[in-house]
Each structure stands twice: as structure tokens, then as C-alpha cells.
Amino acid sequence: MTSDSHYDLVVIGAGIIGLATAYTARQRGLRVAVIERHAQCVGASVRNFGFVTVTGQRRGEHWRRALRTRDVWQRIAPQAGIDVIHQGLYVLARRPQAMDVFEAFLRTEMGEGCRLLSVSEAARDLPVLQAGLGVLHSPHERRVESRDAIPRLSRWLAESLGVDFRWNTPVLGISLPQVHTSKGVIHAAHCVVCPGHELDALFPEVIAQAGIRLCTLQMMRVRPAQPVRLPGSIMSDLSLVRYEGYADLPEAAPLKALLQTEQAAHLRDGVHLIAVQSADGSLVVGDSHVYGDAEAPFGRSDIDELITDELHRVLRLPGACITERWTGTYASAGDVVYKARPAPGVAVGIVTGGTGASTSFAFAEELVDLALG
Ligand SMILES: Cc1cc2nc3c(=O)[nH]c(=O)nc-3n(C[C@H](O)[C@H](O)[C@H](O)COP(=O)(O)OP(=O)(O)OC[C@H]3O[C@@H](n4cnc5c(N)ncnc54)[C@H](O)[C@@H]3O)c2cc1C
Numbered sequence: 001m002t003s004d005s006h007y008d009l010v011v012i013g014a015g016i017i018g019l020a021t022a023y024t025a026r027q028r029g030l031r032v033a034v035i036e037r038h039a040q041c042v043g044a045s046v047r048n049f050g051f052v053t054v055t056g057q058r059r060g061e062h063w064r065r066a067l068r069t070r071d072v073w074q075r076i077a078p079q080a081g082i083d084v085i086h087q088g089l090y091v092l093a094r095r096p097q098a099m100d101v102f103e104a105f106l107r108t109e110m111g112e113g114c115r116l117l118s119v120s121e122a123a124r125d126l127p128v129l130q131a132g133l134g135v136l137h138s139p140h141e142r143r144v145e146s147r148d149a150i151p152r153l154s155r156w157l158a159e160s161l162g163v164d165f166r167w168n169t170p171v172l173g174i175s176l177p178q179v180h181t182s183k184g185v186i187h188a189a190h191c192v193v194c195p196g197h198e199l200d201a202l203f204p205e206v207i208a209q210a211g212i213r214l215c216t217l218q219m220m221r222v223r224p225a226q227p228v229r230l231p232g233s234i235m236s237d238l239s240l241v242r243y244e245g246y247a248d249l250p251e252a253a254p255l256k257a258l259l260q261t262e263q264a265a266h267l268r269d270g271v272h273l274i275a276v277q278s279a280d281g282s283l284v285v286g287d288s289h290v291y292g293d294a295e296a297p298f299g300r301s302d303i304d305e306l307i308t309d310e311l312h313r314v315l316r317l318p319g320a321c322i323t324e325r326w327t328g329t330y331a332s333a334g335d336v337v338y339k340a341r342p343a344p345g346v347a348v349g350i351v352t353g354g355t356g357a358s359t360s361f362a363f364a365e366e367l368v369d370l371a372l373g
Pocket residue numbers: 012013014015016017018035036037038040041042043044045046047048049050051052053169170171172194195196197198201202217218219287327328329330350351354355356357358359
């Protein structure tokens with residue numbers, strides 16, 4: 001690295017928030033570099049479901065961020081060679097209280113475009129769906145295979161949009177116009193720090209004010225014994241008390257109380273169901289939420305059992321087997337995003353609601369404004 005590297009804006013972190021920030025800055029005509037500690041993105045951004053979710057996001061600003069982000073994904077995916085594997089969402093209600101949440105949700109502005117399907121209507125789209133009372137269908141969601149999509153997005157930013165990438169390069173400190181890295185100094189007029197859950201490397205004393213805890217999730221890949229096609233992502237009653245767009249509705253309280261008695265173990269470990277499909281027919285299934293001051297280093301088999309228990313309550317998949325297991329960690333706080341301006345020209349941005357794939361591009365616009373402002 002030469003000491004005369006000079007950029008309008010340097011992004012720290014090549015996860016989805018950093019990549020979305022680099023994209024936004026290039027759209028504004030800035031000369032941009034992304035600096036990443038690792039040889040490739042290995043964090044939450046490649047471990048997630050690739051589920052670009054609108055329906056269920058916190059009502060108001062965050063829900064609008066998700067709509068905007070979905071639109072950007074939709075526009076750039078073909079340019080970047082990223083496949084959108086399926087679209088839309090099916091939430092199966094197995095309890096009358098869940099149906100009440102659907103009806104309340106459909107009366108809000110967030111319900112626009114969504115509709116209630118009868119079980120027989122849903123069965124036409126999704127023959128493997130278990131018996132239930134009804135299905136909420138949303139057309140808004142998209143699904144990408146994150147482990148492929150993130151490297152493709154980086155490559156496209158580099159090759160087609162002229163973003164410089166510095167891999168294997170931890171950033172040690174920022175004092176603009178100097179960005180100090182393990183491999184020397186880069187000069188930048190502005191800087192956006194997108195550290196994910198690595199909270200102690202840059203501006204730790206500022207980030208500490210956000211009250212962030214770490215949330216570790218368990219995930220798995222499931223191979224059905226018979227070919228199955230999911231036309232969209234799948235969720236269930238448990239998701240309605242987790243995703244704030246539903247859970248914050250007063251009508252969700254009776255469902256929550258019932259689940260406390262009927263599925264207390266699931267709620268204790270933050271287990272709910274998301275099932276999405278990959279191009280080879282396998283399903284990515286999760287997840288759980290264990291909170292602490294550090295990443296949970298060990299996956300728990302009882303949590304995997306709770307996840308597969310919910311999977312089988314919702315989808316008929318006899319003989320399916322688990323072919324892969326992994327964990328992922330994100331920074332979590334009461335608010336769904338954290339942004340700060342610790343020094344002139346520097347912004348720090350972390351999605352603290354576990355929804356970075358769904359809200360990244362809109363959030364990135366806020367971060368670039370903050371750094372330039
Ligand atoms: C298992 C799991 C499933 C999820 N599913 C979904 C989903 O389906 N949909 C959704 O919307 N959200 C989902 N999320 C949340 C989403 O993945 C995250 O919100 C998002 O990936 C965060 O992106 P990021 O860029 O902030 O963090 P990361 O992906 O962690 O990237 C941060 C990067 O910054 C780098 N970095 C940090 N400090 C430095 C430094 N000093 N120098 C150089 N580099 C540095 C790190 O090495 C890292 O690569 C999920 C999260 C997990 C863990």
C-alpha cells in the first residue's frame with residue numbers, strides 16, 4: 001500500500017453495511033475504498049438467511065428503510081450477477097390468536113399488498129405446508145444466497161463501479177485525513193465505520209454508549225428427502241411475537257401469553273422459524289437468539305432441536321436431514337440502528353435490530369449523509 005492512497009470516503013468493514021455504504025458513495029460520485037480486516041467477508045453478512053424482509057419490520061422509519069433497501073437489491077442484483085432465489089413470504093397461523101394478529105396487521109399501512117390466504121389456497125402454492133388456520137402472504141420479500149451474493153457484490157463494486165478493496169487490513173485508528181491500518185496510512189476526506197459486532201477496535205468509548213449486547217444465532221441447512229419447492233420464505237406463529245411490525249400491535253399480546261405457556265422453551269432461547277430455499281433445493285433454517293456480553297462460543301443441540309421442532313410443525317418434510325450447522329453473531333440494542341459522528345467527517349453505523357440485509361441500502365444513505373454533513 002502506498003502512502004499516497006487518497007479517497008473521498010473510506011469505508012471500514014466489508015459486510016453488507018460497508019458494501020451498501022460504498023455503493024451509495026460511488027452513486028454520489030465519490031472516490032471510495034473499502035478496508036476489511038479479513039481476506040473476505042466472514043461475518044453476519046454471509047451467515048444470514050439472505051432474507052430481505054419488509055413485512056414485520058418495526059413500524060415507521062425502519063419499515064420504510066426495508067422497502068427502500070428491497071428496491072435497491074431488486075435493481076442491482078441483476079447487474080451484480082446475484083440471483084433472487086424466491087420472492088414473498090408465507091406466515092402460517094396455527095392459533096386463532098395468530099389470525100387476530102394477521103387481521104390487525106392487514107389493517108395497518110404495513111399490510112398494503114399483503115393478504116390472507118385460506119389454508120387450501122396456500123396449499124396450492126405450498127403443498128408441504130402443515131395444517132393451520134390461515135396464511136399471511138406478503139409479496140414484498142426477496143431472498144439471496146448471502147454466501148454467494150456478498151462476494152459477488154464486492155466484485156461488482158470493484159470491477160464495475162471502481163471501488164478499491166483492501167483485504168487482510170485491520171484499521172487501527174482514524175484521525176482524518178489519516179486512516180491508520182496494519183499496512184500503512186490511507187488518506188481520506190471522510191470515513192464510515194461499519195464494524196458489525198466488533199465493538200472494541202474503533203471508537204469503543206463512543207460505541208459503548210449504545211448499550212449494545214451480542215446476540216448469537218444458530219442456523220442449519222436442511223436437505224429434504226423428496227424435492228420440495230418453496231415459492232417464498234416461511235415463518236410461523238413464533239415470528240409474530242419476535243418481529244416488531246407484528247409484535248408491537250396490541251393484538252399480539254394474547255398470542256404472546258399463549259406461547260409463553262405452549263412454547264416456553266422456544267421463547268426462552270428466542271427460537272422462531274425462518275425457512276428459505278437455496279438453488280439446489282436445500283433449505284436454510286433457523287433461528288435462535290442468545291444474548292450476552294460476548295459471542296456464545298458453543299452451539300447447543302437442544303436449541304437445534306427446538307428449531308427443527310418448529311420446522312416440522314410448519315412444513316411436512318419426512319426424512320429431511322441436517323447437512324450443515326453454523327452460528328452467527330450480531331450487535332443488538334433496544335433501537336434498531338445505531339449511528340454516531342465521533343469526529344468531523346467520520347460516521348459509525350451498526351444495524352442493531354438483526355436486520356442488516358433488509359435495511360442496509362437505506363441505512364447506508366443515512367451514514368454517507370452523516371459523514372459528509
Ligand atoms: C445468523 C444470522 C442470520 C441473520 N439473518 C438475517 C436475514 O435473513 N435478514 C436480515 O436482514 N438480517 C439478518 N441478520 C442480520 C444481518 O446479517 C446483519 O445485520 C448484517 O449482516 C450486519 O452487517 P455488517 O456489515 O454491519 O456486519 P458484518 O457482516 O459483521 O461485517 C462487519 C465487517 O467489519 C469488519 N471490521 C470490523 N472492524 C474492523 C477494523 N477495525 N478493520 C477492518 N475491518 C473491520 C469485520 O471484519 C467484518 O467483516 C442475520 C444475522 C445473523 C447473525
